[in-house]
Amino acid sequence: MSIQKSLRLSLVLMACLPLIFLTIFTYNLSYKKYMDLATQSTVELAKNYGMGFQSQLNSQIAxxxxxxxxTNIQNLVLENYNGVTLGNDSPYYTNVTDLFATASDYAGNNVNYYLYDVNGYYITSSDNTNTDDWQEHMAIPVEDITETKILQCSPLDEIESIDVVSPIIIKSQIVGLIRANITSRYFGSFIPEDGSAFIMTNDGGYLFTSTGLTGQRELETQAFNCLNGADNAKDYGHLKASSFKNIYGFCKLSDSNWLYLIKQQGTQYQQILATLPITMSITLIIILMIAIWVSRILSAKYTEPIFTLRDNMTDASSGNLDVKCDVASDDEFGDLSRMFNSMMDIISNNYKELSASKAALEVSEQELKKNYAHIEQLAYHDGLTGLYNRVAFMKYAYKIFHDASVGASKHAIFFIDLDNFKNINDTLGHDYGDLLLKDVSDRMLSCIASDDILARNGGDEFLILKNRFDTVDDLENFASQLVNVVHHPFILNDETAVVSMSVGIAVFPNNGLTVSELIKNADIAMYNAKNSGKNSYRFFDSYMEDDVNRKNDLADILSHVIDKNEIYLQYQPQVNVESGQVTGYEALMRIESELVGFISPAEFIPIAEETGIINILGEWALIEACNFNQVLIKSGFGPLRVSVNVSTTQLKDDHLIDIIKSIPEKTGMDLKHLEIEITESVLMNSFEHNLKLINQMKELGCSIALDDFGTGYSSFNYLTQIPIDTLKIDKSFIDGICSNEKDRCIADSIIDLAHKMDISVVAEGVEDNEQLQILQNQFCDTLQGYLFSKPLNSTDFIELLSKHKTLHD
Structure with a gap:
């Protein structure tokens, strides 16, 4: 709709709407007023007619x-009561019959009177056509009617009517009954034949032949509630109606507990109201014609500048940026015209500048595309090998797994980790490690199919998505090919490197339904392959996850063992071979969990080292062992040396030296009574760093013991470089010295060499007297093993020391 038409319509509506609202308001106000008048008139009529009805009914009761x-009626009934049945021959019969006839004539023959004896037999009446006995139709015996009653519907007459019955009582004895049968005509205008007035009884029925409010459930419910006193009903009023069509007034007849209702129609008020809309409509039409004429003039005046401006803007939108608006006026349209001209000047200048910039942007677009491709390359590819990175692998693998066109194809994810790659970095340097990763990537690329995905997961880890395979044998062949691809040495510039790989395999959907789950399970299988000797592959199995869960559970347990007092130390004595006295002992960490019971050191120590918890546990063990040793010294058990193992992780922690320094302050024990045990493999891992730490410990006064000698590098060269005080021969050699000549020679050589270097020797795992005899003959300094004692708790260890002290004293 154009603005001119909208303006016209607005002016017309502004003129007409108030009148329309006024008309509606006036009509509603008039309707309510006339409705109130009609209701009030109906209520007053119901009140008057109801009282008139009650008055006529009361006259008949009287x-x-x-x-x-x-007297005549009582005498006539008394004859029958006494058994003297004279009938028409009774001297009272004619008088009573005439009396009934006269009363009926007085009521316009709309009331008939009947006389019955005490047994209900008919005696006489004003109506000779109905001579039925009382008991033929009535369920109530005459003698049970003790007072005047109204029977709402008479069963003794064909015409629907009501009965007023009264007992004839002589000397407190009921001897007969009089019945007045009253038709609706008796009440005249109070009960008109057109049904506009009617009586509702206390059971919800209606008197005479009236249908009342039958079929009008809502009105009938209102009337019944008024009759029974519900909703605070008054004695007279009106039923709520929605129009003038039928207005019902009511009057409650309290004597009989009936409701008198009368209906009136508000036709005369409707006719008055009908003229009001016609008058208002004529007025509205006249005002509408005037408004249309005025709106045409005003809209033309105020829209002409807008049309001019619209035409100018149309020209501008078609490309004519030099168009000008010539509306000259001092109002807002003139201001708008001047602003339009100023805007067009700005747009024209900007367009010329934008045209020049467009050419430059088109040149830059190609450069942006190149930059985006480079950014995408950086985001989804590994910078060293050029392979996909983990982000890209997850993205493309997810897409393949959810590609409907692939259908029910089988997929598998391979998790690859190079074995001992850290040694390459440590020995040759990181530059050579990078060269090795590139060469390994190239070799693996030559093995995969065109639709497989190879990605670097980070460090020396790789991921392969095998997109399709037929059988598990295909996966095994591919895994073998991967493991074998690195068997040939790698020539890295002037150096040669040899590595192997461990591979874990997870199959979709057997081992997982999501990419993340499959990668996790393949990683678990890879660690299983690595723990099984490396240089191999393993398919994921649920038991592997159980192992991982077990490790996780143990890691959680280890983090709380100190707080829960589930960690404790046991002590195994070290006995001097010559004197047989206990000169020291080794403190061994033990854990008894409330959840899983006893946990072997072989199981929890690697987990503690892997998670870093070993630093906390190791610090606790050092302090606890030194505390115990100080207690023993104070108790008079002599200067005993306590040996405590230190792991690789603890040696890497710079805090270890600070812990050792704090021991005298925390426990009171001199550090000369502390021996730090380090295994061969731990020592050789970061040898220079560990040598520095050992020298610091020696400066603090600690002794150093090399544990499990012979099981690691067994290089005698480093024995000259580190200040070792004690050499502990591993139990694996001691086990064979009785039966294996080579083991006996090795043990003898180690003891002899150590003595020449002024290093004392401790033999671990001595379990029988034959081993003891051989070690004595080889001049071993100290023995430790079950032959002397198993590891003991603090109480049992003190008891052992007490026995030894008593024995040697």
């Missing part, structure tokens, strides 16, 4: 009661 007390 009439019946008067007849029941008449």
């Amino acid at each position: 009439e019946v009661e008067g007849l029941a007390n008449g």
